Amino acid sequence: MTQPTETDTIWVTQEAYDRLQQELQHLKGDVWADITAKISAARDEGDLKENGGYHAAREEQGKTKARIDQLESMLRRAEVGDKPADDGLVEAGMIVTIRFEGDDDTEQFLLGSRELLSMDSSVEIDVYSPTSPLGSALMGKSPGDTVSYETPNGKSITVEVVAAKPY
Numbered sequence: 001m002t003q004p005t006e007t008d009t010i011w012v013t014q015e016a017y018d019r020l021q022q023e024l025q026h027l028k029g030d031v032w033a034d035i036t037a038k039i040s041a042a043r044d045e046g047d048l049k050e051n052g053g054y055h056a057a058r059e060e061q062g063k064t065k066a067r068i069d070q071l072e073s074m075l076r077r078a079e080v081g082d083k084p085a086d087d088g089l090v091e092a093g094m095i096v097t098i099r100f101e102g103d104d105d106t107e108q109f110l111l112g113s114r115e116l117l118s119m120d121s122s123v124e125i126d127v128y129s130p131t132s133p134l135g136s137a138l139m140g141k142s143p144g145d146t147v148s149y150e151t152p153n154g155k156s157i158t159v160e161v162v163a164a165k166p167y
Helices: 014-044 052-077 133-138
Strands: 009-012 077-080 094-100 106-111 126-127 146-150 156-166
Touching: 009 014, 014 052, 052 077, 077 106, 133 146, 133 156
Parallel strands: 009 077, 106 126
Antiparallel strands: 094 106, 094 156, 146 156
């Protein structure tokens, strides 16, 4: 799967948007101040070459800055919407169940953004963007509908919509 670009819109509920905002403010406030204090204290100890606390704090600062940048990018690209109606129609924010042509097994995934997933780390489900080849082919379809889409390598795949329920 390709990395999202700055122009890719991500669909999120108001709840998810608010959660991202809170995380960003926490990282930019308390967390950043704590890291800055650790770096300052480690600098006061002297020789930075062999100062493990300094290097650990700088690494933590880099990871935090990367997450801040990621959150800011997501919030700029976010399209906030209500939870979709439970009408079986495939749209962003739905758990979609599909069956690949010639296969009896079904697969489920969230159509939307990874940020829609709750903070519950026990939730393990694939996430596909509504703008991905599969996502865009399924948008607006209902259970029983069959669609074909082209993969990035040019292969055509046919799937049947089995179900679509709000996440």
